[in-house]
Amino acid sequence: MIQPEEVINLILSIVFIIYLLYLVKSNSRSLKTFWFLAIVMIFISQIFTILEGYFLPELFNLIEHFSTCLASVALLLSVYKRELFWI
Numbered sequence: 001m002i003q004p005e006e007v008i009n010l011i012l013s014i015v016f017i018i019y020l021l022y023l024v025k026s027n028s029r030s031l032k033t034f035w036f037l038a039i040v041m042i043f044i045s046q047i048f049t050i051l052e053g054y055f056l057p058e059l060f061n062l063i064e065h066f067s068t069c070l071a072s073v074a075l076l077l078s079v080y081k082r083e084l085f086w087i
Contacts, residue, residue, distance in 0.1 A: 002053035010046050017043055034078035041071035 020039065045067040052060035 002050060006046070006049050006053075010050055013043050013046050033083045034074040034081065035083050038071040038074035038078060041067045041074060045071065 017039070020036075024036070045064045048060045048064035048067065052064065
């Protein structure tokens with residue numbers, strides 16, 4: 001069953017992703033960072049959170065947690081490579 005806050009989270013994430021794509025449109029190098037990959041993976045995990053409420057809950061739950069794990073690894077790599085530091 002879908003929780004209402006999960007749907008609200010997804011809607012807010014869609015707005016954030018659209019705004020983020022607008023911001024990095026001028027700088028195509030930003031799209032190739034681990035940080036951007038992590039944001040996309042978190043967005044994908046929220047999509048799978050909604051999908052698991054409709055069908056194949058075990059599979060989509062596994063994919064949701066796996067994408068969250070990949071987002072964590074991407075953020076770790078982003079910090080390691082100092083992608084977000086402008087100094």
